[in-house]
Amino acid sequence: MPIITLTTDFGIKDHFVSAVKGAIYTEFPDAKVIDISHEISPFHITEAAYIIQNAYKSFPKGSIHIIGIDSELNPENKHIAVQLDDHYFICANNGLISLITSEFNPDKVVEINIHDTIISNFPVLDVFVAVACHIARGGTLEVIGKNTQEIKTIKGITPIVNLGDKQIVGSIIYIDNYGNLITNITRKLFEEVGKGRKFKITARTAIFENVYQRYSDAINFEIEKSKREEDGKKLAIFNSSGYLELAIYKSNPKTVGGASSLFGLYYRDTVSVNFE
Template identity: 70%
Template sequence: MPIITLTTDFGEKDHFAGTVKGAIYSELEDVRIVDISHSVDPFHLMEAAYIIQNAYKSFPPGTIHIIGIDSELNPENKHIAVLLDGHFFICANNGIISMLTSQIRPEKIVEINIHDRIESNFPVLDVFVKVACHIARGGTLEVIGKNIEKIKQLTGIKPVVNPENNQIIGNVIYIDNYGNVISNISRTLFEKIGKGRDFVISARTANFKTIHTHYSDAINFDLPHEKREEDGKKLALWNASGYLELAIYKSNPNTVGSASTLFGLAYRDTITINFSGK
């Protein structure tokens, strides 16, 4: 049974997500539809890219991923279907897939060219669903598009290393439901540049000299509960995706605050790591 996932900025209030599911079921009764997220901030390509990058690998090869973010067709925003890492991705060529292709080379990319056969002002519903169902039936990408070699890249998402190799300047690329702040600084880059040296992470007024592997690593469980520093405990850690994350232990953005609110960090804000010694 084919699997089709949906990642959009439609939200939960409107009918759009349900309409897309209904259109898929109208074409394919024997299919599974999985919602990855419909709560991406409107037109937030980087946020959607981060979510997709971390979600798709949990699905079996052959899964079809519809990404409905900034998908209106225009001369600078064509539609594409991509076969990458054994998965199919259907989206606009707006840079959203570039975070995946920076690590894995696509097996095939086509620019979708079936628009003259479909009257549409809702491309996710009309075009993307048609393409997804075509692939789910075993159809090839060449039937619905022409081969292209390159896709648009998201700009400004790569960290910068200074010429002296003692500083990494990164940016906030995602803020999760807990208000934790995720940067674009990977553990691989940190270890390559840091080479075991001492360091200081700076993000506005917050500073860190240690990076943990788990949230609870920041808590000293050898102390009695009443003597532990838990509430509001700030920490830096390598998250499950291998990126540097700044967090508040057991934070709640609606009550006690979060890393984003307490550190004053928002999307694209700077996070700097300075290494000492040579």
């Protein structure tokens, strides 16, 4: 039985998430519904794409992913269903899918056209649920939409390589629960451009000259605990998703602060890597 996942910016205070789940179970009682996140910043397409891109791969092939971010239907924000990497994604054509498909070409994309039979100002509840349950029952995309190749793209968030392959200029695309800063610079790009050369990572006033594999690699455990630099130590790592991340060891944004607040860095701020 296919899994249906939910990713939205609805939060958990209001009734929206439970209403969507109720609608799924009403239409398809045997469904398995999993929450990816409902704490996406409102209308934050890039943040949603980062989370979904790194979560969906852990789900079984054939899983169906409902994405409720900036989903209100209008002439410039159509609804689409996408078959990609043996998964299905149901969302607005607002650029989000273009970020997820950076490594894969979609197998099929349809513009959903069942709106004439469904009157709604809550498309995630009514339209997206209907499409997800249709797919879960084994239905094809052609029944609920018409084929299209028009996927909106979001520009301006791709790293730039310049100065004769001596510099990568990237930006912060996500701030996690610990206040750590995830950039759009991948390990693959870093290694292809760097070719093992020494480097300096600069983000505002923060400078890093090492990239660790794990957070704890930044700590010298051979030094007596009371004398070593530990809590509050700044570090750069390639995180589990393969992106360059700027962090504070064992940070807590609610008490001592995280990399974002301590470095004064936020979404889309610049991070540069200069190679010797």
